[in-house]
Amino acid sequence: GAGVSQSPSNKVTEKGKDVELRCDPISGHTALYWYRQRLGQGLEFLIYFQGNSAPDKSGLPSDRFSAERTGESVSTLTIQRTQQEDSAVYLCASSLVQGALGNTIYFGEGSWLTVV
Amino acid sequence: QKEVEQNSGPLSVPEGAIASLNCTYSDRGSQSFFWYRQYSGKSPELIMSIYSNGDKEDGRFTAQLNKASQYVSLLIRDSQPSDSATYLCAVGGGSNYKLTFGKGTLLTVNP
Numbered sequence: 001g002a003g004v005s006q007s008p009s010n011k012v013t014e015k016g017k018d019v020e021l022r023c024d025p026i027s028g029h030t031a032l033y034w035y036r037q038r039l040g041q042g043l044e045f046l047i048y049f050q051g052n053s054a055p056d057k058s059g060l061p062s063d064r065f066s067a068e069r070t071g072e073s074v075s076t077l078t079i080q081r082t083q084q085e086d087s088a089v090y091l092c093a094s095s096l097v098q099g100a101l102g103n104t105i106y107f108g109e110g111s112w113l114t115v116v
Numbered sequence: 117q118k119e120v121e122q123n124s125g126p127l128s129v130p131e132g133a134i135a136s137l138n139c140t141y142s143d144r145g146s147q148s149f150f151w152y153r154q155y156s157g158k159s160p161e162l163i164m165s166i167y168s169n170g171d172k173e174d175g176r177f178t179a180q181l182n183k184a185s186q187y188v189s190l191l192i193r194d195s196q197p198s199d200s201a202t203y204l205c206a207v208g209g210g211s212n213y214k215l216t217f218g219k220g221t222l223l224t225v226n227p
Contacts, residue, residue: 031214033214033215035217042217043160043220045217048214056214091160104165105150109159110159
């Protein structure tokens with residue numbers, strides 16, 4: 001597709017349930033990011049995939065959070081046993097890495113998660 | 117731990133004035149620098165990128181980079197109410213390609 005596609009755009013779930021968020025990056029982009037943004041807050045880095053390298057998971061807030069990516073395609077972010085503090089917009093972004101420069105990243109519209 | 121710091125704001129300027137947004141970064145090996153604009157309830161959109169020391173102008177926007185001081189700024193000339201948004205500084209390159217974002221500065225342009 002022309003841009004980063006995320007689904008669902010909105011999700012309301014009950015506390016304790018698991019949720020899965022999907023991201024389809026721009027075709028050919030080797031790098032993929034997940035960020036979380038709580039209401040009125042800045043971007044919080046969660047995880048970074050770059051090609052076939054081991055992902056940088058340093059931003060995942062707890063072991064309830066996990067993410068997968070198959071090759072250079074779709075990624076899923078899974079939150080198990082959701083808590084109310086997980087309510088946020090989850091932003092996916094991708095970039096075409098060109099050496100140390102040119103790694104402009106493009107964001108999807110986000111998945112708005114509300115845990116009730 | 118790589119850090120990107122922005123003036124916390126909020127920043128309020130009158131219409132037609134120059135808005136100045138500042139950002140400092142901790143990783144001296146950083147090589148790419150970006151400014152994103154985020155309207156309330158929307159995802160960030162890229163407005164400027166800069167890689168070399170000095171100024172880069174694009175319309176009413178000027179990005180300034182000083183690698184020795186580890187400082188990057190964004191100037192918005194002739195500010196318009198439509199410029200009211202949160203501006204995010206992002207830094208990348210160096211030892212890996214991951215972008216690190218600052219927490220953003222909320223800009224309000226008053227008519």
